[in-house]
Amino acid sequence: MNQAAVDPVVVHRMTSALQHRGPDDCGVYTAPRVALGHARLSILDLSGGRQPMHNAARSLSITFNGEIFNYLELRDELQGKGHCFTTSSDTEVILHLYEEEGERCVEKLNGQWAFAIWDQQRRRLFLSRDRLGVRPLFYTQTGNNFLFASEIKALFASPEVARDLDLEALDQIFTFWCLLPPRTAFKSVRQVPPGHSLMVENGQVRLWPHWRLEFDPESRYGEDGEQKLSEELLALLDDAVRIRLRSDVPVGTYLSGGLDSTFITALTKRRAGNHLRSFSVAFEDPSLDESAYQQQASAFLGTEHSTVQCSRDDIARVFPEVIWHAEQPILRTAPAPLFLLSRLVRDSGFKVVLTGEGADETLGGYDIFKEVKIRCFWVRNPQSTWRHLLLRRLYPYMEGIQRQPSAYLARFFQVDAQDPGLFFSHLPRWQLTAKAKAFYSDALRSELGRYDAMSELESSLPQAYRRWDPFLQAQFLESNYLLPGYILSSQGDRMAMAHSVEGRFPFLDHRVVEFASKLPVRLKMKVLQEKYLLKRCADGLVPSAVKKRKKQPYRAPDGDCFAQGAAREYLDELLSPDCVRRFGLFDPEAAAKLLAKFRAGRAIGAKDNMTLVGILSTQLLVSQFVNPLTRRDFLHANT
């Protein structure tokens, strides 16, 4: 959008940069002050849903990424009010709903969306992003231009957009693993935060929330009885799956072998009939591999199952591409296997998968929620010599914690009984992550000055946060920040869309999320039994071995992937003292010693692993985006 005229060449270039998200079709609409581009992944109304799309009067034009799952119900409602439709797409439903409801139209949508509507009569551009942040939406302003896109690389197709890293954002990643919206890794680029809309009108940009995640500890939900609530949850999830199966192309599922994806696959199978394809990742390292459970779940549910084997070398080989798609530094390699998985899905002829994402956040599955309960129990008697030892039972898969002397375990998870603070649940993890900052260069330290990522987070918290108990606070931190900022983005949308695959997440249906937010904590986690109510719903739907198994978080091999083999070529250059010094972010000597430690097989700790992956991914990001001349070398030399 421009106060004067828009350069159509730039818009074409921007759209081309998103071809991986939409390889089926592309379109550009230009008007005197605005241009909309679209790269289409055809899923609904394959022949009629071309974009950008206009209303009958051509006074409204839309470009839209995502899905509106309740579009059939909304369409009926709108037809009842006299609206006439020319396509059977969900895109057209948004246009008509906007005609009817204006900017509040998003309140009626059940889906995952990022869209922009150009309202020619009112000369305003309306952007919106879905409640939980499933679909990405970025924007920037340069001079008189307002540019937006699903990925940052499309904005960089305009030569006017500056590519400087946001150093404070980098510091956030080296604290929380994710960014605090509206920041991105780049200073000039902002993201529309999850659950927000934005209006550009009269040269002004207005941003506001259309939805908020809130917990209601005073809710009377718990009084309804477990049976009734588990029936209600099951009905909601079943309906969430039903509307997520709306597609004009075949839909598959991810089946990791855990409760959540098996549950979703089971509900999908009930509705999809005889033939359902499922997909998963298998690791060569037996401590990470869940193949046995995947096979068991697939056999129980009767899916045709396909697996991609993922080795350390595979991760190293695709890591540069992973960063190219993620567009931000990451501290774990976990997105890489999901990049390989989406490739398998695409190569199998699928564009859409249902997955179990979101159950851990909304229904109380993560170990950190157990951790917070144990630490609360410990706070009641900080002098206890045994209470903190319960923490060891939470992480049977983490050898370091099992072998850790108890005095050190206590120190790591230490609790200040007098002042547990706002971030009681996450502080041990964040403090551990932040230790990687010891590798910052002096120049970076000086640029950051007294910047404190946690203060910025504190200022973004809702008022009610302070009244919630530590369990709900932990849920909020996971759901509001890490879920959109890492799980659904670096590990989710960006890895799936790298191969033109769309993920759909029934647990993140807003009706499910809102239902779960009103549940009492004891129904999410009974003593230390995670996802208690969901497990009640799962009776008979999933194999009992899957239901009863101890939760195994999804993990991938980290720093070891880069010690030798496929990474050698780019690692030697990117972590060379010369390159590290040139990019100016990390201490060259320290980075070289860290790499030597990995190559000698002496790096075992989480800190070393996160640091190596964090430094490497940052160096890749700089080489690909800030100094793009070198990008091709690292992207394709090893793929």
Next chain:
Amino acid sequence: MQIREMLTDFVVENFLFGRHGELKDDDSFQENGIIDSTGVLELIAFIEERFAIRLHDSDLIPENLDSIRRVTDFVQRQLSVTTERSDAA
């Protein structure tokens, strides 16, 4: 090389990655973020291997392992016990 120097070199190389200037003999490894929650395992393995002494669970406390001075004193104590045992034998 003396025990203290060997320990200092190990900590500087493995946990400070060459930033020698930041380490003083009484700096707490934990409070200063020098050794993380699993890093202590690396330190224990180094002590056992380099000085040929075996650490018992009861030895694995910050009082013995949380600074260069404490580790040096601890290793010296252990070595003298080992020497006394050898002499007695």
